[in-house]
Structures are given as structure tokens and as C-alpha cells.
Amino acid sequence: MKKILTLLLAALGLNTACSQNFENMEVKEFAELIADSIACHTQTFRSENVVILDVRKADEFAEGHIKGAILIDQFQSDFVEQAKAKLPKDKTIAIYCRSGRRSANAAGKLADVGYKCVNLKGGILAWKEANMPVTKEE
Secondary structure, three states: OHHHHHHHHHHHHHHHHHOOOOEEEOHHHHHHHHOOOOOOOOOOOOOOOEEEEEOOOHHHHHHOEOOOOEEOOOOOOOHHHHHHHHOOOOOEEEEEOOOOHHHHHHHHHHHHOOOEEEEEOOHHHHHHHOOOOOEOOO
16 A cells, blocks of 8 residues: 555656646747748738747758747757847747757746747658748848
8 A cells, every 4th residue: 555655646746847838839820929920922920929939059050940039049058048148028929940949948937937838749850841931031
């Protein structure tokens, strides 16, 4: 009985530890979130309530990113400090990376310090696969 109780408590503890404090979204939902309006001929994304955050490295960002995205490399030791300096806490932070893994990590870190975060499931690879636009412009 004691072993069963210990296993049950351990399982509950692991379940709680694994719960995430941000939302994952598919490409379509993410595009809707970041777009107040989408001009079909230009595919420009903008929102007054959302900040788009790319957490890849600078060279990856230069290869193509979602228009309007801010770059903060998730691998930098001062990632959270940079985010606090650049990102408003009163807006949703729509985060993406290459495949969704780094951005999920970044979303968790930012949510832990009070940001409302949404992660693009599958990252920019899924975004491009869905024929969504990217830009090389700063």
C-alpha cells in the first residue's frame, strides 16, 4: 500500500512538473492570432495586441522570418533579461523558432516571469510548409 501511494504521489508530481504554462498553436491559429488583418495580396501580418518573437540565431533569422518579428536568440545567456527589456508584458508573445522546440523552451521561460506566450507548433518549418510568407527584410 505504501509503495502504491508513493508511486501515485510521484506520478502526480511528474504530471504537475510537466504541465506547461503557455499554449501551442498550429500554423492557422498562430496566423490568425498575429494578424489583425491579412491583406491577401501582400500577406502582411500585424497586430496591436501581439508581439512576434523569433528565438533562432541571427543567421537563421536572416534566411527568412515572419514579417514584423523581433529577434532574441534563445541560446543567449541573458535571453530573459533581453526579453524583459524589449517585450511588453501587456501583450501576448507569439514565439517561434525553426521546429518549435527552442520556442517552447523560450515560452516556458517567459511565462515563468509573467508573460502570456503562444508557441508556433512545428516552428517556421511548419509555417513555410503551409505556404505562409516569410521575409528577409529587417
